[in-house]
Amino acid sequence: MYQFVTGPLAWLSFGIFLVGIIVRVVLYIKGLDWKLDRVTYTVNVSYGIKGAIRSIFFWLIPFGTRGWRTNPGFTILFFIFHTGLLFTPLFLAAHNILLKERWGISLWTIPDFAADLLTIFVIVSAVIIILRRIALPEVRILTTAYDLLVLLIATAPFITGFIAYHQAPGYQFWLITHILCGEIMLVSIPFTKLSHFILFFMSRAQIGMDFGIKRGGMKGKGFAW
Amino acid sequence: MAEGILCNRKPVNTKEDLLALLADKSGKQYYEEMNHLHVDSAALWATIQKSLKSRLRTWLEICAHCGLCADSCFYYLANNKDPKQVPSYKIQSTLGEIVRRKGDVDNAFMQMVMDTAWSKCTCCNRCGSFCPFGIDMGVMFGYLRGLCFSQGFVPWEMKIGSGMHRIYRAQMDITSEDWVDTCTWMCEENEEDWPGLEIPVDKENADILYTVNAREPKHYPEDIAQAAILFHLAGENWTVPSVGWEETSLTMFAGDWEGCRLQVQEVYNAMERLKPKRMIGTECGHAYRATVLEGPYWAGLKTGKTPVESIHYIEWVAEALRTGKLKLDPSKKLKMPVTYQDSCNYIRNAGLADTAREIMSYIAEDFREMTPCREHNFCCGGGGGLNGIGRYREQRNVGLKVKRDQIIATGAKLVVSPCHNCWDAIRDMEEIFHIGIKWSFLKPILLKMVIVPDHLKPENGE
Ligand code: HEM
Numbered sequence: 001m002y003q004f005v006t007g008p009l010a011w012l013s014f015g016i017f018l019v020g021i022i023v024r025v026v027l028y029i030k031g032l033d034w035k036l037d038r039v040t041y042t043v044n045v046s047y048g049i050k051g052a053i054r055s056i057f058f059w060l061i062p063f064g065t066r067g068w069r070t071n072p073g074f075t076i077l078f079f080i081f082h083t084g085l086l087f088t089p090l091f092l093a094a095h096n097i098l099l100k101e102r103w104g105i106s107l108w109t110i111p112d113f114a115a116d117l118l119t120i121f122v123i124v125s126a127v128i129i130i131l132r133r134i135a136l137p138e139v140r141i142l143t144t145a146y147d148l149l150v151l152l153i154a155t156a157p158f159i160t161g162f163i164a165y166h167q168a169p170g171y172q173f174w175l176i177t178h179i180l181c182g183e184i185m186l187v188s189i190p191f192t193k194l195s196h197f198i199l200f201f202m203s204r205a206q207i208g209m210d211f212g213i214k215r216g217g218m219k220g221k222g223f224a225w
Numbered sequence: 226m227a228e229g230i231l232c233n234r235k236p237v238n239t240k241e242d243l244l245a246l247l248a249d250k251s252g253k254q255y256y257e258e259m260n261h262l263h264v265d266s267a268a269l270w271a272t273i274q275k276s277l278k279s280r281l282r283t284w285l286e287i288c289a290h291c292g293l294c295a296d297s298c299f300y301y302l303a304n305n306k307d308p309k310q311v312p313s314y315k316i317q318s319t320l321g322e323i324v325r326r327k328g329d330v331d332n333a334f335m336q337m338v339m340d341t342a343w344s345k346c347t348c349c350n351r352c353g354s355f356c357p358f359g360i361d362m363g364v365m366f367g368y369l370r371g372l373c374f375s376q377g378f379v380p381w382e383m384k385i386g387s388g389m390h391r392i393y394r395a396q397m398d399i400t401s402e403d404w405v406d407t408c409t410w411m412c413e414e415n416e417e418d419w420p421g422l423e424i425p426v427d428k429e430n431a432d433i434l435y436t437v438n439a440r441e442p443k444h445y446p447e448d449i450a451q452a453a454i455l456f457h458l459a460g461e462n463w464t465v466p467s468v469g470w471e472e473t474s475l476t477m478f479a480g481d482w483e484g485c486r487l488q489v490q491e492v493y494n495a496m497e498r499l500k501p502k503r504m505i506g507t508e509c510g511h512a513y514r515a516t517v518l519e520g521p522y523w524a525g526l527k528t529g530k531t532p533v534e535s536i537h538y539i540e541w542v543a544e545a546l547r548t549g550k551l552k553l554d555p556s557k558k559l560k561m562p563v564t565y566q567d568s569c570n571y572i573r574n575a576g577l578a579d580t581a582r583e584i585m586s587y588i589a590e591d592f593r594e595m596t597p598c599r600e601h602n603f604c605c606g607g608g609g610g611l612n613g614i615g616r617y618r619e620q621r622n623v624g625l626k627v628k629r630d631q632i633i634a635t636g637a638k639l640v641v642s643p644c645h646n647c648w649d650a651i652r653d654m655e656e657i658f659h660i661g662i663k664w665s666f667l668k669p670i671l672l673k674m675v676i677v678p679d680h681l682k683p684e685n686g687e
């Protein structure tokens with residue numbers, strides 16, 4: 001079982017994930033329409049690129065935009081959650097040992113206690129995200145069951161991984177569940193709202209080009225995100 | 226498919242139809258007929274499939290439902306943080322729902338969509354700058370208005386406005402003759418005080434082609450005279466076109482994309498016919514947005530630019546003051562506290578925040594910024610055509626509270642407002658809330674402080 005989920009199934013999920021996000025990017029770009037979107041993507045390209053880079057860059061920095069600054073609590077929550085989501089799986093020592101064994105590659109690794117801390121951050125942030133969704137009327141009205149499902153898909157690998165790492169009884173079971181959850185998450189990325197993993201960059205680049213080319217980017221200093 | 230006589234899916238293209246609509250006072254019969262208007266679901270879905278592409282589709286799909294856009298919307302704030310005013314909710318429950326149901330929606334639903342698209346969003350685009358994904362509900366509501374228009378679910382005044390543009394190529398029933406007459410009249414009226422004053426019509430190869438808002442010839446022609454005097458004092462070689470003089474676009478507010486195209490094409494034709502160096506539009510925000518920023522796309526111009534360079538009036542003013550074409554008497558600078566109303570259409574959406582600041586530095590001693598300001602300023606409350614829609618007067622007036630509080634907080638006594646919509650909204654605000662402020666376009670302020678060169682003074686002057 002362990003061989004299967006870390007072997008063929010892992011290959012399959014990484015494959016679906018990779019091909020899936022590439023397809024999403026290609027479809028996104030193919031679906032851009034200069035006339036309908038009213039942005040000349042292929043004219044004034046340098047302004048477009050500048051706008052796109054600014055639009056992505058400032059939003060990747062904590063408190064880098066007015067939007068982040070006006071919601072400091074949420075900003076901290078968001079960055080802790082996402083840092084944990086992205087860094088832990090990539091740099092966890094155990095993952096890299098496995099990578100080395102199977103595919104002969106590995107990345108930097110972080111100490112186990114750091115990974116443990118990040119995992120706890122992810123789980124706690126997820127709980128706060130849910131509480132926030134219940135507590136704030138302006139978020140409650142938007143929240144759907146689908147949002148909770150997506151959150152569950154994203155955090156399940158962390159919860160199960162945490163349990164497995166701490167050698168709870170039934171280690172084999174938790175380990176395999178953890179791997180499966182991770183694979184479900186990977187496969188879900190192209191097909192669910194988790195596609196924002198890549199579409200965040202596309203969408204921000206698009207609005208950045210809109211502002212960079214048409215909405216003032218050719219005058220003034222560029223939009224003050 | 227049941228359609229009404231006045232309320233139907235056909236745009237107004239003839240004077241008879243327009244007069245019939247106008248005769249229906251405040252749209253009583255029109256809205257009554259709307260209750261029986263069938264939704265052509267097949268056509269609606271076909272339009273969506275053709276025109277809802279990656280950008281909007283992705284926005285609808287990836288919205289994280291995080292609510293960060295809530296506080297960005299002045300309607301949300303003005304309505305005591307009513308969750309139903311959260312931008313994401315407003316668009317998901319209308320456009321999002323139509324897409325989920327593949328266009329299979331009924332009359333009551335479409336009326337709700339219309340009410341939301343025109344009375345809960347002014348397309349100010351502020352939310353778009355607060356969403357981590359850059360989801361711009363203003364853009365989506367603009368699109369949604371187009372769907373509403375194609376189905377005939379459009380406020381009465383918007384249907385009229387669209388008809389006006391289609392028939393007169395102006396938002397009001399002003400013909401080319403009326404327009405030229407007004408110019409002549411304004412020139413005659415003022416030439417005694419301003420010897421040599423001219424309003425040249427259809428002059429070729431001028432440096433400046435000047436275009437206006439139809440409200441000026443209709444309701445305050447002195448604005449045209451003021452523009453002429455300022456160009457005269459600055460020694461500009463300028464002209465107005467006899468045809469293609471209207472810069473505004475109620476068709477844009479109505480979501481009538483074909484009407485939008487017809488309107489801007491008329492202005493572009495004037496540019497091509499008269500070959501000016503550049504076009505300058507009057508102190509209006511949406512007119513600039515329509516004719517200069519969006520218009521090239523409606524007209525299918527691949528460069529995304531107007532046939533000749535086109536600038537906003539405030540850009541010309543800043544340039545004229547900077548280069549000394551217009552000189553102001555420093556002793557006449559405004560002494561009272563003054564603030565500036567940043568128009569969504571040419572500040573947030575066209576990058577002219579610094580230009581406005583530059584002008585204020587020349588004309589005001591005590592300039593006070595609103596909070597927030599510049600790109601992040603709140604809509605005046607009258608954008609997106611809302612000032613003119615009787616059905617939503619109540620909602621509009623509630624929305625004005627945000628701007629009212631912003632102005633009061635500055636302590637300013639005068640609001641400089643070089644945009645017709647903002648100007649109107651602030652005037653109405655004063656009428657309703659009596660906060661004791663004045664409001665003004667730039668032209669009258671400039672005329673009070675400009676230094677008149679000796680050779681342009683009347684003979685018997687001083
Ligand atoms: C660089 C890549 C990513 C960016 C820029 C990004 C951006 C965002 C943004 C802007 C939000 C909205 C704020 C919120 O509701 O929390 C969000 C939410 C979320 N993201 Fe990401 N994301 C990225 C990658 C990921 C990845 C890889 C995952 C997990 C697979 C993920 C999972 C989530 C989840 C579950 C939420 C919803 C939180 C909630 O329910 O409120 N994100 N992300």
Ligand code: SF4
Nearest residue numbers: 288289291292294356
């Ligand atoms: S801020 Fe953006 S992602 Fe969040 S709810 Fe609003 S539109 Fe959706």
Ligand code: SF4
Nearest residue numbers: 298346349350352363
């Ligand atoms: S565009 Fe302006 S009015 Fe419309 S939802 Fe966004 S913030 Fe509100």
